[in-house]
Amino acid sequence: MFATAMSQLRYGAAILTNSRIRPRDLERLARDLVATIAEFGEPGEDSALLPGRAGHVDPQLRREVTRRSLRATARAAARHTAHYRRRFAELDLDPGTLEPEDWSRVPVTHKQALRARPTDFVSDAAAPALLALTTGTSGTPTAVWFSRDEIDGAIAFSTISAVLGLGLRPRHTLAYAGCSRATLPLVYAEESTTRTGAGFVQFGTIDPVLALDRLAAPLGLPGKDPRITHLTTSASYLAALVQEAEHHRRHRGDFGLRSISVGGEVLSAPLRRRAEEVFGAAVSSGYLMTEILPSGATPCSLGHLHHTTEFGHLEVLDPVTWEPTAPGGTGTVVHTPYVPYRECTLLLRYATGDLVRLPDGPPDCELAHLPATSEILGRWNGPLSTVVTTRAVLDLVEAEPEVPLPARYALTEGPDGPDGPARLHLLVPRLPATGLLGRLEERAATAGLRLSAIVLHEDRATLPPTTPVRADLREHSFESAGGPGTGRH
Known part of the structure; x- marks a missing residue:
């Protein structure tokens, strides 16, 4: 127990001073948690204080940790990565003077920049060990390097x-x-x-x-x-x-x-x-996403996503103007993973492309002490992404058993252009004689979806281009291929 207490103290000190976190301290905390469960059957009350458990933190202390973490992360990025070294020099920006209130002076980092030159974001003070590639369903896979300690x-x-x-x-x-x-x-x-x-x-x-x-x-x-x-x-x-x-x-x-x-x-x-x-x-x-690990968000009982403040800094910004999204508005998640949790690929104000809606006021739930957003609504791909979100479409069509899963659909501009009601195209290979279209139209109207029309397609060849999904990354097996001895023909 003494060794565990020392690991907790070293971990806490590393957070407050933005110094290196020793992986073996974290491993000990995890190992001792498993041992506690094995002995007592359930975690103790102090488990809420473990890393990543979204415990309550004094607001003043949180503000000071945020201030130090943003400065430390900006300093590391400006000193040790080619991309931010250039950007901070162009802007004559001193990372050591940044306050949370003027964090917007740091330029937003777009996904395209990371995809185009991933090594420009790798710290020359780190020891790259593993290249992680995203699945690439929304475009070219994104490459992120991680060190062994990370x-x-x-x-x-x-x-x-x-x-x-x-x-x-x-x-x-x-x-x-x-x-x-x-x-x-x-x-x-x-x-x-x-x-x-x-x-x-x-x-x-x-x-x-x-x-x-x-x-x-x-x-x-x-x-x-x-x-x-x-x-x-x-x-x-x-x-x-x-x-x-x-x-x-x-x-x-x-x-x-x-x-x-x-x-x-x-x-x-x-x-x-x-x-x-x-x-x-x-x-x-x-x-959770590769680029911002270990930062992420946890759902509460009321359906909000609550974003950790321990591992990184959350912003929700308008995907066109990059101004802060107002309460009740929809914006994209912009995230800064902190050092010392990240030491290899460093990212400042990374635009994830994931759309969320901010609550109209402070949430009243068990995680209300953490920043809250809606669940992820979809990806920003232009104005149509917010006219009718991915979540709104899936909530509509996946409620119908006649629509094959995973649903294949596309949104196109309606008669009023990209900012007006959209046209929803949906693949239903065998159109049922059950009034499916009428039910979809009625439910879409009840939900207030901005749709000018719903068009059902029996042939995928007539469907406008659709976004790939992860289920499309099908892996072959001798069982499904009817290999020797499988009994499948």
């Missing part, structure tokens, strides 16, 4: 989250149904799961029929629950699983799932309900 620290944070957030215990088994080429999420999922003592199974994005078979199959492992208990995946692949399960009339009694964690894409309310009905497991969706 990886070890993030694994420790992820282990704490697995124990306290997912409730993983040694008797559980987690299946990861994400793209195998997404190296960083796979590493974090495997390491954090096995460090809790739970089992880990890598599915990848295989044929959904095979994934359902594996979820339903008895494990027969000593000390483990009879079937896989936890699933981590993307919203579109979960949609594909729900589609297959409903089609083949599979139900919660076929599975042993307790929890489904969804990330990387918008999870609609209807898909959440349908998945919970099929699998009999709670479905949750937080917010």
Whole structure:
């Protein structure tokens, strides 16, 4: 216990002084949490004080930590990266004098800049160890370098989250149904799961029929629950699983799932309900992305996303003017991950492209002490992105069983141009004689969606170009390919 207390003290001192965080201190905190669970069955009250647990912090102390963290991060970026060295010199800007109130003097960093010259954002004081590439569903994959210390620290944070957030215990088994080429999420999922003592199974994005078979199959492992208990995946692949399960009339009694964690894409309310009905497991969706790790956001009981202030600085800005979004307005998440949590790829005021809505006033929930936004509404791709958001479309169409999942749709300009009501094109390969179009139009009107028309398409060739989804990153298997001995033909 003394060693744990010393690790907590060293970690706290590193935060206050923006000095290097020792990965072994974080690893000890995570390891001792697992040991506490093993001995007492549940975490102690002091678990709220662990890194990343969104504990209450005195507002004055938070402001001072924010001030120091922003200055330290700006200094490191201006001294050690080619991109910010140029930008700060061009603006004659001294990072050591910045206050939170004038942080807007630092230019916004656009995703295109990072994609075009990723090494310009890598610190010359760091030791790059792992290149993480995003899936690229919204364009060219983004490349982010991580040091060994960053990886070890993030694994420790992820282990704490697995124990306290997912409730993983040694008797559980987690299946990861994400793209195998997404190296960083796979590493974090495997390491954090096995460090809790739970089992880990890598599915990848295989044929959904095979994934359902594996979820339903008895494990027969000593000390483990009879079937896989936890699933981590993307919203579109979960949609594909729900589609297959409903089609083949599979139900919660076929599975042993307790929890489904969804990330990387918008999870609609209807898909959440349908998945919970099929699998009999709670479905949750937080917010995390490669570029801003370990920063992220946690949902509260009222459906807000609450963004950590420990690991980085959140702004919500207008994606055209880059001015702060007013309460009740929609803007894009702009984030600055702090040093010392980040030491390799450094990013200041990084425009994620993820759209959120700010609450009209202070939220009244259990996480009200943290900055709140709506759930992610979609990606900014021009004015149409805010006329009708991805979440609004998915909430509309994924409530209809006749619409195949994952839904394939496109938005195009209506007669009044890009700022006016949009036209929604939806793929329904076999149009049902059930009044689907009429129901969609009625529900869209009730929800106040700015749509000039809904057009159903039976042939994908007639559908305007659609945005790829992560379920499209299908991975082949000898089972689905009908290889020798599979019995599939």
